[in-house]
Amino acid sequence: MTVQHNPKKSSFLEKKIAELEEEIRKLKTAKSEEEYFLERSEKMIQKRAAQMMSLKKKGFDTISLWGMYDQDDMKQFKSMTLPVFSTSTGAPYDSLIDGSLLLSYKTVDDPNKIYSRIDNTTIDHLALKIAALEGKNVPELTQGLCLASGMSAVFMATMPFLEVGDEFVSSNRVYGGSEQLFNVTYARMGWHVRWVDEPWDISAWEKQITDKTKFLYVESPSNPVLFVADIPALAELAHKHGIPLIVDSTIASPALMRPLELGADIVVHSVSKIMGSSGRAIAGAIVAKEKIVTNVEEYEENFVMKVKGGHYRNIGPCLHPPSAVAIWDNLNSLQVRVKAVSENAMKIAKFLETHEKIEKVNYPGLPSHPQHEVAKRLMRFEDGTPGYSHLMSFEIRGGFEAAVRFAQIFDFGVQVTDLGRDYTTWVHPASTTHGQMTEEMKRRAGIPDNLIRYSVGLESADDAIEALDRALSQI
Ligand SMILES: Cc1ncc(COP(=O)(O)O)c(C=O)c1O
Structure with a gap:
């Protein structure tokens, strides 16, 4: 069978003609070269914003697969998959004026024209995808920035607000690296960080707020004790005091919880974890609403874009493009994976909770978890079913010695300082991830010596249960 050729102009040709006519109109009407580039850039910004708004209306799995890398991009780059622009810099400027406007941030039309510390097409696409996922049900624009690690994301989301003598309030249930960043x-x-020792109590947060406070910071669910914060209540408190709520949402990922939707202003991620579950890359991300509540006037609008054009560019924590594309590929199946590991984790947590050698299991899916009701309300897949993530921790009966013995004999998964992997990974925090904390800080953060952090992978839950039972029976 042959295709019938239509003697009339096809819609493809009509579209091409319209595009060329628009380009000619712009060239003709521009008073100067500068004006031409400014108009081109403005059009690109508007196109991106419109694309983002319509993408956010799509289903979660569609967003996580496609992001903004659409068929036009595939044609332009001659690649169905997102290309790795592993380059220090991209295409030459169209003219000297074009380059001068780009580097003075007066235009933003093509990230691939800029030095990769500042912008890069591959990294930019990853940031757009994560911004759309986190902003899925947020009515306004959400903006994203990808960085070299989760720690650089924590740093870059917080430091812009702070000047000498300033304070911020943080839950003390945070990852050991964040604790060191804030304390040291x-x-x-x-x-100055003011720690909240009882972060489930909103009045405990309010007591720490002073007129020097620049933001509230919470990690939820927290690593490794799985504290789950009431984000809507915290956002309300923050906004009452005219400051933003910043949430580290690494463990939930946008598949389970989207803090911006719940009232938070800024989200940070260690993208190195479940979002990049294959474990091929270290990465971080910040996503913020276009307008945030803050008492630092310059950041009321476009926080992310201002950071990108300012402190981020000056400090230089840029992501390596091959890492960006590794994460991009992992994101394609994010929700599917989070569902699978959450189901496995629920089975394993239930098994451990009834085991005689186990003193306590920290898993938000268990009704015994102190914030189970909060988790049930806030941690949900797109279809509304609750899910509680891949991460849990448990305390072994017999104290430090029993936990060390377990670590010596348990032969399932991988014993490493890592989590959110396709593989099961586990670790003894008191002697590794949280080893730099003082005894007092560990006690206050609820990290006992007999705790094992356990990140559930994609292996069959029955195999994990059999191995856990075997190891525990030998203690
Ligand atoms: C909750 C959380 N936030 C931040 C980080 C830091 O991330 P990265 O190792 O990518 O710098 C981690 C690392 O384990 C983490 O678990």
Whole structure:
């Protein structure tokens, strides 16, 4: 069978003609070369914003597969998969004026024309995808920035707000690296963290807020004790005091919880974890609403874009493009994976909770978890079914010695400082991830010496249960 050729102009030709006519109109009406580039850039910004708004209306799995890399991009780059622009810099400027406008941030039309510390097409596409996932049900625009690691994302989401003498309030249930950043590095800068020891109590947060407070910071669910924050209540408190709520949502991922939708202003991720579950890359991300509540006037609008054009460019924590594309590919199946590991985790948590050698299991899916009701309300897949993530921790009866013995004999998964992998991974936090914390800080953060952090993988849950039972019976 042959295709019938229509003697009339096809819709393809009509579209091409319209595009060329628009380009000619712009060239003719521009008073100067500068004006031409400014108009071109403005059009690109508007197109991106419109694309983002319509993408956010799509289903979660569609967004996580396609992002904004559409068929036009595939044609332009001659590649169905997102290309790895592993390059220090991209295409030459169209003219000197074009380059001068680009590097003075007056235009933003093509990320691939800029030095990769500042912008890069591959990294930009990853940031757009994550911004759309996190902003799925957020009515306004959401903007994203990808960085070299989760820690650089925590840093870049928080430091812009702080000047010498400023304070911020944080839950003390945070990842050991964030605790060190706040307690050690920030102290040297003259930035003071006020820890909340009982982060489930909103009044405990309010007591720490002073007129120097620049933001509230919470990690939810937290690593490794799985504290789950009431984000809508915290956002309300933050906004009452005119400050933003910043949430580290690494463990939930946007498949299970989207803090911006729940009232938060800024989300940070260690993208190195479940979002990049194959474990091929270290990466971080920040996503913020276009307008946030803050008492630092310059960041009321376009926080992410201002950081990107300012501190991010100056400090240089850029992501490596091959890492960006590894994460991009992992994101394609995010919700499917999070569902599978959450189901496995639920079975394993239930098994452990009834085991005689186990003192306590921290898993938000168990009714015994102190914030189970909060988790049930906030952690849900797109279809409304609750899910509680891949991460849990448990305390072994017999104290430090029993946990060390377990670590010596347990032969399932991988014993590493890592989580969110396709493989099961587990670790003894008191002697590894949280080893730098003082005894007092560990006690206050609820990390006992007999705790094992356990990140559930895609292996059959029955195999994990059999191995856990075997190891525990030998203690
Ligand atoms: C909750 C959380 N936030 C931030 C980080 C830091 O991320 P990265 O290792 O990618 O720098 C981690 C690392 O384990 C984490 O678990």
